[in-house]
């Protein structure tokens with residue numbers, strides 16, 4: 681089975697590459713000229729990498745035409761919510777044009793192939809107290825340009841299935857984390873700050889934003905296992921939540937990380953980390969996905985957090 685991963689050098693993409701190689705897939709990926717290969721250096725010789733900016737229609741068509749992958753895992757995106765307020769058009773353009781180019785190229789060169797579209801719990805946006813845990817049927821009330829871009833990606837999958845029969849499966853993935861997570865995201869940011877403080881690289885003060893938000897965290901290694909199953913077992917044109925079903929305040933996550941720290945640390949709010957609007961609570965119901973695939977998360981949150989902290993400790997030791 682030949683798989684193409686867009687965003688293969690990123691956080692979830694590199695874990696997905698590890699997973700699919702273990703399952704015996706031939707794995708290819710798209711990279712940009714600026715991409716760092718550090719997350720895939722241990723498997724570099726097993727990968728086929730194509731330099732391809734997804735916003736370049738001809739480049740995408742070329743890769744799909746050459747490779748004709750049976751499975752496409754479309755993970756590449758501008759994925760940091762605050763960046764989408766700073767540059768809304770860039771987020772919308774990146775996230776939509778790349779996907780349209782992929783779908784058009786698949787339509788032309790490999791219409792029987794399957795594509796997984798990585799969408800987001802951010803699509804739900806403003807969620808009322810009695811709507812938690814959130815089902816796929818919940819109204820979408822997006823609170824950021826990023827969320828709007830993900831809703832459009834989701835609907836494009838539906839449209840290409842209905843118009844052209846492309847086997848597109850959308851997953852609304854809730855927060856996920858673990859080793860290699862980008863330092864702009866909250867779990868990784870806090871873990872990195874702790875590792876820096878332990879090493880004496882920073883004074884013992886950890887800067888935070890809104891600690892009251894509640895999020896549903898799953899280990900990235902569980903998430904990529906779900907992605908593999910999604911294209912085997914889920915229905916095209918449908919959308920599935922992938923989540924743990926457990927909500928935690930950001931403060932609770934911070935306390936778990938601090939529990940692993942070897943040094944005393946003060947907490948300080950940094951106003952620059954507060955958002956113009958922050959989704960209060962995102963907790964997902966993954967029953968629909970579980971019924972199709974049997975998947976459930978296996979790695980405990982504490983293990984994920986410790987692995988993430990150890991990842992940063994190792995990075996700083998290098």
Ligand code: GDD
Nearest residue numbers: 759761800801802853854855864865866888889890893953
């Ligand atoms: N980044 C960050 N930094 N967030 C902070 C901080 C901080 O110092 N302090 C508190 N937070 C809060 C944010 O306000 C938000 O409520 C929550 O922590 C999570 O923030 P992020 O880790 O940046 O993730 P996100 O929820 O905005 O989005 C992530 O998850 C989505 C799935 O729900 C991203 O990975 C998205 O790409 C993904 O779609």
